[in-house]
Amino acid sequence: MAQAVAHDHGEHGAPGGHGPTGHPPTSLGLNNRKLGLWTFISSEALFFTALVATYLVMKPRNLALGGPRPEDFLGITLTAILAFILLMSSLTMVLAHHAAEHNDQRGIRLWLGATILLGLMFLGGQVYEFNKLWSEHFVTVTITEPDGKIVREGIAEHHLDAELAELQEHHPGATITQSAPKAVTWTTSLFGSTFFVLTGFHGTHVAIGVVWLTVVLIMALRGAISSRNSLTVEMAGLYWHFVDLVWVAIFTLIYLI
Amino acid sequence: MAEQRSHQAELAHMPQGHAAPSTRTYINIFVVLFVITAIEVLAAYMTDIGLPLWSEIVTLILLSVLKGVLVVMFYMHLRFDSRWFTALFAAGFGIAVFMVIVFLLLWAYKRSSGGLVV
Structure with missing residues (x-):
């Protein structure tokens, strides 16, 4: 009977008792589930850092290859709103947890519902941003100097006329050619590949979080x-x-810097 | 049996049980996070008013680290939880930051030494 009680109510793995999963507690006296989740979070930090590092390392290479300049396509306004939405959702999430600890049933439902709603709003914003990027175009301009030196520039299609005139002025005697316009997708440039993989994985994590919640x-x-x-x-x-x-x-690292 | 129940209840709050902050604290933290985010957005225009790029980068990174610390310490309860969880998270995060710095330095060196063909 005592064992049954331990199974029913032993939410936290504890020395001498088994948690609801039937697993014995860790030798550190920590809850198995929480320890497992923190280990997972720690590994996730490495995972996302690898993606961020790839973006940052490839950023100058993307520019040198004539890829699009991120500042021409990434708007701060939308992403600041998305950042605000996620911060709000963190508040509602912690309030849901607070309500659960105090057995406030109405609070649990209200704040969990609000968190889910804010998560969906964030996802909606990200879908909008991805769609907008996919519908925009850039052109790779190749400048061949009289001494044979080649420089490439990725120019947003909506800036093309103004920037081509500037380039001709700054590179007298150079031959300037331009590629056909390319959409900003994950296959047309290093920027697209690294950006969409990073933010896409983050969005996937948000979606998984919404399902979990x-x-x-x-x-x-x-x-x-x-x-x-x-x-x-x-x-x-x-x-x-x-x-x-x-x-x-x-x-901070992708949109603001 | 009553003793067993009492024992379980006690254990439930032992190693990873935490004195949770009040609702007011959570809201105050949110306000601080909101203000920092607003400052970050403004700081993104520091170079536009003639300040050097490095000052903008340092400011933005420090502000985002401050935001991250507040989220982890208060919303994720690491300030009130077992130190083992802090150590576990810090280990992964520390390795991650080290990895980014090494990669950036390595690629900057390769580029400056002409070892990187672009």
């Missing part, structure tokens, strides 16, 4: 979430905050 919300609507198993909300929250954290880095 929806499952927790359904549990809450069925009355299956209370202060006794608030860890279920906390786990989803840790993942969600990490996704927000990644956006903090992406917003």
Whole structure:
């Protein structure tokens, strides 16, 4: 009977008792699920850093190859709004966890619902941004100097006329040729490849978070979430905050700098 | 059995149980995060008013680190949780930052030495 009680209520893995999964506690006295999630988050930090590092390393190479200049296509306004939405969702998420710890059923549902809604708004914004990028074009201009030196520039199609005139002025005697306009997709430039892979993976993580939170919300609507198993909300929250954290880095390193 | 229940309840708050901050604290943190984000957006135009690029980059990175620390410490509860979780996260994050710095230096060196053909 004592063992049954330990299974029913032992939400936190603890010395001497098994958690709800039936696993023994860790020798550190930490909860298995939480330890596993923090290990996962730590590995995710490495994963996203690899993608960010690739973007940063390839940025000058993209420009040298005549790829598009990021500042011509990435707007700060939309992404600042998206950053605000994710920050808001972090607040609602932590309030959902707070409500779960205090067994506030209405609060759990309200704040989880709000977090899901904000997550969907973020995804909507990202879809809009991707669509906008895919519909825009850039042209690779090749400048061959009289001494044979070759320089390439990636120019946004909407700046082309003005910038071509400037280039001709700055490179007298050079031969200037231009490629056909190319859409900003993940196959047309290093910028596109690294940008879409990085932000696409982040968006995928947001989508997974929305699904996870929806499952927790359904549990809450069925009355299956209370202060006794608030860890279920906390786990989803840790993942969600990490996704927000990644956006903090992406917003600064990709959009602002 | 009552003793067992009491024991379980006690253990539930032991190693990773935390004295959660109040709702007011969470809202205050949000306000600070919002203000920092607004400053970040303004800081992105520092070069437009004649300030050097390095000052803009340093400012933006410091502000984003501050935001990250606030999220991790308060919203992810690392400030109130077991130090093991902090160590676990710091290990991964530390390796990650080290990796970025090494890659950037390596590629900058290869470019400056002409070893990188573009």
